[in-house]
Amino acid sequence: EAGVAQSPRYKIIEKRQSVAFWCNPISGHATLYWYQQILGQGPKLLIQFQNNGVVDDSQLPKDRFSAERLKGVDSTLKIQPAKLEDSAVYLCASSLEGLSSYNSPLHFGNGTRLTVT
């Protein structure tokens, strides 16, 4: 099966600019996640979708970050305006059965590396 696709692979922007990341999950996967991974740390969950509804966005900085999942498939994560501390790898993941199943592992993409200068 095709894996989780993310683009772009790399992005360099100046602070206060805006940026968007795109994710295409594995076909048929109900749950989609966005994680932020700062260098040297483990991934931190930003937002979790079940189909096209948000189930957890408690750690999403909503003053500057937004995410949507239209039609329960693709998703975009946007940052506006970016700050220096947003420099990180942004990982998208999907899972088949979502919240109701513990037997549905997460499949991650290779991420987008964002550098804010």
Place this chain on the structure above:
Amino acid sequence: DAKTTQPNSMESNEEEPVHLPCNHSTISGTDYIHWYRQLPSQGPEYVIHGLTSNVNNRMASLAIAEDRKSSTLILHRATLRDAAVYYCILGSNYKLTFGKGTLLTVNP
């Protein structure tokens, strides 16, 4: 979220078994124990998960203590491709909270 404690780093030699420990003394009865690994410049990859019983799959084995306060990921024969950061995670409502993990170095 319940926390896990892992060594920051471990070393192994190629073709030898590797035992990666994880302590989770505050685990609740419904928490599954998940292991993921992350190779350089890649996203995390699922390795194995379990609840109470030991588990085996093609990648690894998971040994869970009887009181569930600790677990061990076992790689039976380490290869250079197993060099990665290994994360032990307690899953609740399928929300996975990653720690810093254990950096495994495999020596040829």
